[in-house]
Amino acid sequence: MFIGDSSFAVHELAHAIVRRATLISRLRLDANLFAQPAGRTARTMGRPAQKGRALPKLKTLLANPATRWTSILVSAWYGHLNGKTLEITSDIALWYRPGTPVLPVRWVLVRDPDGKRGPQAFFSTDITLEPAEIIALYVRRWQIEVTFAETRAHLGVETQRQWTDKAIARTTPALLGLYSLISLWACDLLATKSTPYSAAWYRKTSLTFSDAIGAVRLQLWVGDINQHSPPHPEPHYIPTTRLKRMAQALCFAT
Numbered sequence: 001m002f003i004g005d006s007s008f009a010v011h012e013l014a015h016a017i018v019r020r021a022t023l024i025s026r027l028r029l030d031a032n033l034f035a036q037p038a039g040r041t042a043r044t045m046g047r048p049a050q051k052g053r054a055l056p057k058l059k060t061l062l063a064n065p066a067t068r069w070t071s072i073l074v075s076a077w078y079g080h081l082n083g084k085t086l087e088i089t090s091d092i093a094l095w096y097r098p099g100t101p102v103l104p105v106r107w108v109l110v111r112d113p114d115g116k117r118g119p120q121a122f123f124s125t126d127i128t129l130e131p132a133e134i135i136a137l138y139v140r141r142w143q144i145e146v147t148f149a150e151t152r153a154h155l156g157v158e159t160q161r162q163w164t165d166k167a168i169a170r171t172t173p174a175l176l177g178l179y180s181l182i183s184l185w186a187c188d189l190l191a192t193k194s195t196p197y198s199a200a201w202y203r204k205t206s207l208t209f210s211d212a213i214g215a216v217r218l219q220l221w222v223g224d225i226n227q228h229s230p231p232h233p234e235p236h237y238i239p240t241t242r243l244k245r246m247a248q249a250l251c252f253a254t
Contacts, residue, residue, distance in 0.1 A: 186212035
């Protein structure tokens, strides 16, 4: 399965991987889509036709009152954690570009009933996939991209200073594993106590990965300090609340 944004919706790429994997990507609203060619008879002359009649553009279907729409519930649609109701219409067509062979695709046209986002179109080179499956698979791409962006910004993925491919091959999985470990540990902290300190002055509805790193650091560092404290410590000349603020500032420093 290969899932990418509109920059990957290229005929050459689709034809190169269609025998090995399924390509799911965005589709232009003015893409050239065609019906299947008419069947040949004994009297049909010439070369077999690659495509049939031209189908209406997807942007035309949006304005056509006769277009039949189906409502579905999609999870994690642009931040909607509890699901988002969308209206879709879908069909199978031949995607064509001059100079390349036709490619059978299932296209899905999506519109937001609330009108908060513009219409979008997606396609899959696996025409057996259901429209809801295509959308659900494409939505997963956002989570993967966020993971790569966070690991690069905070854990140094793709910025390691190794000189050999083997060293990079070892450290990259380790850093991605560290991302999972921090995320799981932060989720455990949220389940066992109140919301940890976050790295923003405003109230957050959910924590970012930088907040997760800070919460895990605070758990490790405070526990390590207490573990090595003497059994009969001297009186603290620095207030405990100030020490905690200092530790938090270090934990959430960028």
